[in-house]
Amino acid sequence: MxxxxxxxxxxxxxxxxxxxxxxxxxxxxxxxxxxxxxxxxxxxxxxxxxxxxxxxxxxxxxxxxxxxxxxxxxxxxxxxxxxxxxxxxxxxxxxxxxxxxxxxxxxxxxxxxxxxxxxxxxxxxxxxxxxxxxxxxxxxxxxxxxxxxxxxxxxxxxxxxxxxxxxxxxxxxxxxxxxxxxxxxxxxxxxxxxxxxxxxxxxxxxxxxxxxxxxxxxxxxxxxxxxxxxxxxxxxxxxxxxxxxxxxxxxxxxxxxxxxxxxxxxxxxxxxxxxxxxxxxxxxxxxxxxxxxxxxxxxxxxxxxxxxxxxxxxxxxxxxxxxxxxxxxxxxxxxxxxxxxxxxxKVKSEPLPKLEERLVIPECNMLISRRGYDVTALTAGQYPVLQITHAAEKYAKFAYSTRFGFSCPRSYSHLHEAGADSMLAFSVHNMIYVRRGCLEYSVTATEVYSKWSPVEGIEVETWLIPTDQGHIRRHIITSQLECTAYDCGFAYPDMPGETRSHADGTLAVVTDSNGKSIAASESGKAVVINSAPNTNLIFPTTLIPAIEYRIPKGRTRVETRIETEFSDVKIRTGSGNGYEVCS
Missing domain, CATH: 1.50.10.10 (Glycosyltransferase)
Structure with missing residues (x-):
């Protein structure tokens, strides 16, 4: 229509x-x-x-x-x-x-x-x-x-x-x-x-x-x-x-x-x-x-x-x-x-009233940031006890966005099929493990904290701190295993011939004329994940910028900066392989 x-x-x-x-x-x-x-x-x-x-x-x-x-x-x-x-x-x-x-x-x-x-x-x-x-x-x-x-x-x-x-x-x-x-x-x-x-x-x-x-x-x-x-x-x-x-x-x-x-x-x-x-x-x-x-x-x-x-x-x-x-x-x-x-x-439709740029809603365990045509919620405590299909992806990601949606996995056997946007994904025993529940959590007006374990032998403490362009993730990982972890940013629509991506050192970027999705760090290795088709709810094909970290046994600290940029245009989000600007 x-x-x-x-x-x-x-x-x-x-x-x-x-x-x-x-x-x-x-x-x-x-x-x-x-x-x-x-x-x-x-x-x-x-x-x-x-x-x-x-x-x-x-x-x-x-x-x-x-x-x-x-x-x-x-x-x-x-x-x-x-x-x-x-x-x-x-x-x-x-x-x-x-x-x-x-x-x-x-x-x-x-x-x-x-x-x-x-x-x-x-x-x-x-x-x-x-x-x-x-x-x-x-x-x-x-x-x-x-x-x-x-x-x-x-x-x-x-x-x-x-x-x-x-x-x-x-x-x-x-x-x-x-x-x-x-x-x-x-x-x-x-x-x-x-x-x-x-x-x-x-x-x-x-x-x-x-x-x-x-x-x-x-x-x-x-x-x-x-x-x-x-x-x-x-x-x-x-x-x-x-x-x-x-x-x-x-x-x-x-x-x-x-x-x-x-x-x-x-x-x-x-x-x-x-x-x-x-x-x-x-x-x-x-x-x-x-x-x-x-x-x-x-x-x-x-x-x-x-x-x-x-x-x-x-x-x-x-x-x-x-x-x-x-x-x-x-x-x-x-x-x-x-x-x-x-x-x-009979009345004329009016825009939203002026709302706070950030608001903590403790009842739903969210710290919400607003930027015009995007709302992003940083979350903890909404981990699922009702094990519906893809429950972790629907409740336990670090962030959810009105503009970029979220992804659901095709399988946990391969990173590109795991739908791991806005997650810290661990590659262990030839499988991908993510946050599914919280051992502890707190949500305040300045940060979201959670303590969680993706798999036996690994425990993570995560702090999510909002910024003007996105948020910072700080993780303390205590592991009994040597493994690899991927801190993944927002999934970005992949339109052939229009979307560009690069992973240079510790900076991963996916971009086109409408904006970009960024994952950056002072350590680790930048990668761009070519996500399997039909994993994201909004875009049929996506690319996910991420930082790859080698996790040794013991205690490891990492920090990832997640940012998004976009023009203030209305988008037809589900169109074709990506989106198109609507007048």
Missing amino acids: EAVTDYGNREFYEGLLLSMIEPLKGRFSPGKARLQLGAETAGYGNRVAGMEGFSRLLWGLVPYWAGGGEDVSLLPVYLEGLASGTDPDSPEYWGDLHDKDQRMVEMAAIAYGLLMIPEKLWEPLAEHSRTTLAAWLGQINQYSLAENNWQYFNVITNLALKHVGKSYSNERMEEAMAKYESFYLGNGWYSDGLRPQKDYYISFAIHFYCLLYAKFMGEEDPVRSVLFKARAKEFAGTFIYWFDDEGKALPFGRSMTYRFAQGAFWSMSAMLELDILPLGVLKGVIGRHMEQWLRQPIYDNGGVLSIGYAYPNLNMSEGYNASGSPYWAFKAFALLALPAEHEFW
């Missing part, structure tokens, strides 16, 4: 949603209860994946219809699908649940519809279909859910059952709310369960659902509703630092294939008319974020949202990513619930 200049009016968002749904209309199953969009699948299999595809489009369709959207061509499809998917006698029955069932996740979008537009998705159903739908949703009260953001699926589903006058469990709702409260960290931040991860699930899941609760329980439960809104406002004050001036959000953590769901918190805040930012600023944040995503090749050749990030890429996916999973991104369309006459659609 072509980028547009007017991304602030309702017609734009309506047109965007409908254009993204159009290629999917002929892909529903005969009974309309499944939407199978590809041959790839997730750990829960194609049967559930088809139900997921059906459900996730509702994250966009529900607010569209709630706000007065006139295209109801899919409404009969969804009424038929809800009836056949929940009828045990139907060949398209979605099936009975079990503990920690993926279908619990997808119930939330259906519940969203029953809460927002019961007159469209509930009342037109035959009495028998209402009964089977309520019974199917009610199964959530019979089984356990994961001890993380999943707890709110119980709340939202029971709230929807209550809203349409069916049997529900207040006890299960209260149990889930208590667990959510135990996740709260302060300053508007939660953890995703009692574990270190503080990623986009805090914004597009926990806060999203809490605000949805506040919308429908404001009168009945004013204390929680006011609390959730207040926490959202607190959260917004630091979460805004995850977005750069161009609208790019910080690539960090799991589920990056949900793409513009990164902006769902802002969209839900607009729907609830929360005073978290001036209205024009809020409109600008959402609009720039959506506009920059539209400059990426995120669709396959049939117009289906692909698994990937800035381009189709299964290498970075998780085991729960099926062909319909990317449509979680439709949560960003929550703002369509605002009617056409609402002030949001």
